[in-house]
Amino acid sequence: MRKSIIAVAIGAALTVAACGDKEAAQTATEQAAEQTQQTTEQGAAAEFNQSNPFYAESSLPFQAPDFTKIEFAHYEPALLAGIEEHAKEIEAIAANSEPATFENTIVAMEKSGQLLGRVAAVFGNVAGSAGNDEFRALQVKMAPKFAAHSDNINLNADLFARVKTVYENRDQLEGEALRLVEDTYKGFVRAGAELSDDQQARIREINSEMSSVTTEFRNNLMNLVDENMVVVEDKAELAGLTESQIARLASTAESKDMPGKYVITVTNTTRQPILSSLENRELREKVWKASALRGSGNTATDNRPLVKKLAELRAEKAELLGYENWGAYVLERSMASAPEAAQSMLRDLVPAVVSNVKGEMVAIQDVINAEGGEFEVEPWDWAFYAEKVRAEKYAMDSNEVKQYFEFNRVVEDGVFYAMNQLFGISFEKRDDIPTYADDIVVYEVKDVDGESLGLFYGDWFTRDGKRGGAWMSSFVSQSHLMDTKPVILNNMNITKAADGEPTLLSFDEVSTMFHEMGHALHGMFSDVMYPSLAGTSVSRDYVEFPSTFQEDWTLNPKVLANMAKHHETGEQIPQELLDKVMAAKNFNMGYDTLEYIAAALLDLEYHTLTKEAAASIEDVNQFEEGALVRNGVDVDAVPPRYRSNFFAHVFAGGYSAGYYAYMWSEVLAADAFKYVQENGGLTLENGQAFRDAILSKGNSKDPMQQYIDFRGQKPTVDALLERRGLTAPKID
Ligand SMILES: [Zn+2]
Numbered sequence: 001m002r003k004s005i006i007a008v009a010i011g012a013a014l015t016v017a018a019c020g021d022k023e024a025a026q027t028a029t030e031q032a033a034e035q036t037q038q039t040t041e042q043g044a045a046a047e048f049n050q051s052n053p054f055y056a057e058s059s060l061p062f063q064a065p066d067f068t069k070i071e072f073a074h075y076e077p078a079l080l081a082g083i084e085e086h087a088k089e090i091e092a093i094a095a096n097s098e099p100a101t102f103e104n105t106i107v108a109m110e111k112s113g114q115l116l117g118r119v120a121a122v123f124g125n126v127a128g129s130a131g132n133d134e135f136r137a138l139q140v141k142m143a144p145k146f147a148a149h150s151d152n153i154n155l156n157a158d159l160f161a162r163v164k165t166v167y168e169n170r171d172q173l174e175g176e177a178l179r180l181v182e183d184t185y186k187g188f189v190r191a192g193a194e195l196s197d198d199q200q201a202r203i204r205e206i207n208s209e210m211s212s213v214t215t216e217f218r219n220n221l222m223n224l225v226d227e228n229m230v231v232v233e234d235k236a237e238l239a240g241l242t243e244s245q246i247a248r249l250a251s252t253a254e255s256k257d258m259p260g261k262y263v264i265t266v267t268n269t270t271r272q273p274i275l276s277s278l279e280n281r282e283l284r285e286k287v288w289k290a291s292a293l294r295g296s297g298n299t300a301t302d303n304r305p306l307v308k309k310l311a312e313l314r315a316e317k318a319e320l321l322g323y324e325n326w327g328a329y330v331l332e333r334s335m336a337s338a339p340e341a342a343q344s345m346l347r348d349l350v351p352a353v354v355s356n357v358k359g360e361m362v363a364i365q366d367v368i369n370a371e372g373g374e375f376e377v378e379p380w381d382w383a384f385y386a387e388k389v390r391a392e393k394y395a396m397d398s399n400e401v402k403q404y405f406e407f408n409r410v411v412e413d414g415v416f417y418a419m420n421q422l423f424g425i426s427f428e429k430r431d432d433i434p435t436y437a438d439d440i441v442v443y444e445v446k447d448v449d450g451e452s453l454g455l456f457y458g459d460w461f462t463r464d465g466k467r468g469g470a471w472m473s474s475f476v477s478q479s480h481l482m483d484t485k486p487v488i489l490n491n492m493n494i495t496k497a498a499d500g501e502p503t504l505l506s507f508d509e510v511s512t513m514f515h516e517m518g519h520a521l522h523g524m525f526s527d528v529m530y531p532s533l534a535g536t537s538v539s540r541d542y543v544e545f546p547s548t549f550q551e552d553w554t555l556n557p558k559v560l561a562n563m564a565k566h567h568e569t570g571e572q573i574p575q576e577l578l579d580k581v582m583a584a585k586n587f588n589m590g591y592d593t594l595e596y597i598a599a600a601l602l603d604l605e606y607h608t609l610t611k612e613a614a615a616s617i618e619d620v621n622q623f624e625e626g627a628l629v630r631n632g633v634d635v636d637a638v639p640p641r642y643r644s645n646f647f648a649h650v651f652a653g654g655y656s657a658g659y660y661a662y663m664w665s666e667v668l669a670a671d672a673f674k675y676v677q678e679n680g681g682l683t684l685e686n687g688q689a690f691r692d693a694i695l696s697k698g699n700s701k702d703p704m705q706q707y708i709d710f711r712g713q714k715p716t717v718d719a720l721l722e723r724r725g726l727t728a729p730k731i732d
Pocket of ligand 1: 515519544
């Protein structure tokens, strides 16, 4: 069941390896499904014939898509024909008169959906990287068809009966085949395949109710922005802002029919970027409260009943499916495997993080006192005074740093060089492979012995129609069963310099490029039999591990010596400047970490409730406060990054019981990276060990076992604290 491929087609927001703590947690699927009305289908599949480039496998090397032939008009008929073909294949598997076997059921399912996979991968990628309104309209149009298609598979009782037979006879299987059977079977069970008709009917009701409550929550978030905007009449109150910031606030006011005034709108985190510059303390307080109190009954739109309702519905669904709570259901297939493990990891961090926060608070209070301010730091003061501390102690000219990170040099002498030192691989340009935009570079990746591993597309530059951020995805995933080698893409949004000028990168951009290469190699080194277990098709709390691991080579002395040279003089980056980069990187890290873990723990508190406990929540605000206190993360000046009533990841998107995942992956990355540093660092031996245990395995083996195979033990949080500069608390 090529679930990931279908997801890619529906929306680029779901591309294989999502990166970063994105504000917009709503999935493209949900968005599309909601906006779409039933459309009538006019037999577009009938137009599908040999003239369509998706009709047959691409004849280009590695089955690379042939962009000299692909036109927008080809997508829709190919997608529809792909769904139709896949549905027929699944029907045939379900109706097979032979007794169910691993081969004729599970392997047959793995082999099905080739056409759909082929077109969906290209469509999803191009829509996300070079799309336009046409692409978006087609995504919206296709979303309900994809949803119905996957329901038809998941709820096919005959198919499930066969899968169950294979599952019950699984003692004949081992290794990857065994994991695939368990994974496939679990997928059906988790959708409710084992329940009675009545229970299934209730699950459908719950699903539909959950979907309308999350939609309402999400729509409310937009109303809340309007209801909580802060209107400023007197420009003098905006002291501290630049003229262009002020002009933006004026034009927002104009668009809201308040010409001559200034309107500050809140962004969807508790902290507000504008607070670092606003000098007027009363205005800061107003803005902060508009943000932090939104949805809690301070204005007409109130999200508290929705938070409670969702906690109840999720607990009920989990109980129906036989789980203790929603977190247990969601995390069953993650590396953490249970909410307790995620909670325990987060709680292990709390003492050191809180201690660092207190140190940061002292430095901030010192500035307040020195300026004669007779008040204690409040949440609306933090960013403003932290900025003063930063300017005083960690001043850095980021433009100066950029002079040492020229784009081509970072790619070739940085990222490719480091991967060559670690894995022995090399990147050879392939000018003969067509691409969907001019500025994409294609490389053939050669293994240490000269064998071809696959193709790598570097789509690093920003363009119209490309979504924000950075991510990795693929056109073809590795599989021995299908005899395919990986065709992988990395996307970033680097702004290209004017013609003839060098493109210079920020330190963050350099580190992001290493990060995405980490995902790319997870796809590239995949060495598995079955496509649905390949590469990055791992759980959310594991997928960011290989990528975050590679980030830290950015600061390896050998890599820096090769990469970080002044673009004009060729001179090495001075150590003094590097030290500043490091110090600035970890500045305010106590605050950043605490606000994150407070939100992650809050998420898990809601999703470890029984149905009865969720139903007995009297006041969401009080529940939140109690949850923070219980976990020791109730620092007044450092509220959670998201408070319950606008926690979109959890109550409007797909991250419920999963917000911890970013930190979990970083814990693994830091622990593994430190271990490598203590054992020789940038060597082929270390690279091979990492590749053997982790990068080659995809989801073919339990992730904790993969980790232990590499590391010899489970991870601890110590290295994470070091990575974030939180080991030596500034005060006790
Ligand atoms: Zn990532």
